[in-house]
Amino acid sequence: MDIDFTADERAFREDVRGWLRDNLPSEFAERISQGKRLSKEHQVQWMRTLNRQGWLAPGWPVEFGGTGWNDVQKHIFDEECFAAGAPKVVSFGLKMVAPVIIKFGTAEQKARFLPRILTCDDWWCQGYSEPGAGSDLSSLKTRAVREGDHYVVNGQKTWTTYAHYADWMFCLVRTDPDARQQRGISFLLLDMKTPGITVRPIITLDGEHEVNEVFFDNVRVPVANLVGEENQGWTCAKYLLTHERTSIGGIAHNKALLSRLKRMSSEERRDGRPLIDDPLFRAQVAEVEMQLMAAEMSSLRTLSAVRDGGVPGAESSFLKIKGTEIRQAITWLISKAVGPYALPFIEDELGYGSEALLYTDYSSAATYQYLDARKASIYGGANEIQKNIIAKMILEL
């Protein structure tokens, strides 16, 4: 047993670190390290930079543009990206729909969609949740009726992240209303420019416009845009939900957040000394760091099992729960660290405003990051759903 990275893995880390040093614009890193928002243009610019290096889609098979890295290498890559302050890669195209197209799509679908995901010419969004179908996803009602070589789609999706940016949506629709819940569902690809689609913003508690409601009114979708077989969409949906494992625990993200917290609390002062030297505050930082260490070890155990040919099961649900709890704990301390400066809500400072800072560059987004982190225990299957999965799959209750 050996918990150290191998010489090859360490060399790989150095390569990634060196490349990031030379290629990550300092403006991005600065914004990210302050927890601030990033524009769509900046996100696209960064993803294209990664793509030129061939590193945009580590999870894809090599023949479609993947890197051929194993799960441990992917973890190292993630860790270095977060540590350097690189923008997060937007996952809807790269990590969600692409694996489904690769696994279930036709040759035409692969040729049509995959290259444009890599070049970021298509921005994707996910049409899963509905007003009446959240955690109980398979009760979704959006209806698709076959008419010749089209499906006619009617209904509504909600919580659709970046629908207002998106060129395409992958969407779960009901094609057989008489089948049992999970049966009559199909996986469709929708061009967001199709007539009959309306996108309305939902502003979240942090003032952000990231999610939307999407309405479908007789939207005509070519049958060629069906992925997999009709009424077998749940298979695609499940595959998608379990595909992306390496970053599920958010270990790399949490480590970056923790060092941000330490930097901030070294600058903040209390009782005439750095806040991080206040015994009570320091103990709270120490405690969350230990929890993160345990979660990281658990994550590495899973990764190395996958690298050695194992199949991770519902263990990834453990990682998701712990990872999101830790993220919320760290961001709460980030908000706590700035004291009363957690209160000001100055949107100008979160975006690209030019007014003078009220306090410090790191204080503007302190509470914003905590509020943003609340979503983590809800999306991707709420933590309570993860517990149901563990209870069923591992404990067999």
Add this chain to the structure above:
Amino acid sequence: MDFQLTEEQLMLQDTAARLVRDTYGFEQREAFSQSEPGFSRAFMQQLGDLGLCAVPFAEAYGGFGGSGVENMLVMTELGRGLCLEPYLHSVIFAGGLISQLGTEAQKERLLAQLGSASLQMAVAVDEPQSHYQLHDVQTTAVAVTGGWKLSGRKSVVIGGQSAGLILVSARTGHGTRDEQGISLFLVDPQHNGVRRRTFATMDGRKACELYLDEVFVKCDAVLGSVGQALPALRYQQGRCIAAQCAEAVGSMEAACALTLDYLKTRQQFGQPIGKFQVLQHRMVDMRMELDQATSMTLLAACVADQEDSHERSRLLAAAKFIVSRASRFVADQGIQLHGGIGLTWEYMLSHHAKHLLMVARQFGDDDHHLQAYAKLMQVA
């Protein structure tokens, strides 16, 4: 990075598991616990005969040169069976101190005896005021002609009541909480001036309070350099922490298995109680705590025998903290999910719970290690 066990390690694990399974039923354990030594001398002898007591010792002294990983494998099985034998305190703690500090003569003599289980030792480091601080030593050792005279009181010496030899930390110089001036002595409990008050512990073992009244020991009873014992004590306590974490993981695995089984069989409101979501989620929480504890135990096992460093101390403190918290959670919730039956003496779960609750009461509790970690934590 590699979490696989070698063939030899798998064999060791298997041997320990089989031995524990064959010996430690509930009734047997009760009998061992209530016997005079508080454990099974025959089982300890078996561990010795099969070489398990010599696992951590260097090959030059008849050992197998095992590391923290081997200790982890043995301790996990001992924890699963809730074994009462003072393996941790005798083989790992006392044996570790002798390996690190002993003269050639001391090592040859004592490690051979510990390895064959013909000698059982205990380590007396706590005192009424010390509260897990190894440097807070008031017991004194005064140099006299031909040796030393020891006086003082040592607290809750696990296995001390049956030990053939007790390692005692005593102050040979400097002030009460000074890090210098602490020495270790090999004390024969049959010596004049030694008094032991034996008692049972909450988790079914036996221990003693050790009173020393001008106990004379010869010069060769000193282990290591006079006044310089603290670093070794801390280092060896670190190895014990790693081993104790493994013991707790074994016990938590057993407690979780018992609880899960109960959820599947106990019927209330016309169905197994495991059908209730609130209980399912609690069980998941228990397993999640166990998973985190297992991860930290692996980490601890991998660093336990590394050279002393801040980094090693930091990781071991983290392991002890996480495992102590997890142990308490699994104990409390294991009882809760069982209901009344979880509180009865005649059901194994309550004994696991008591053991798990007492994990934090040795080698430093969660506060102790949180504080230690906070000190060692890197900020920049």
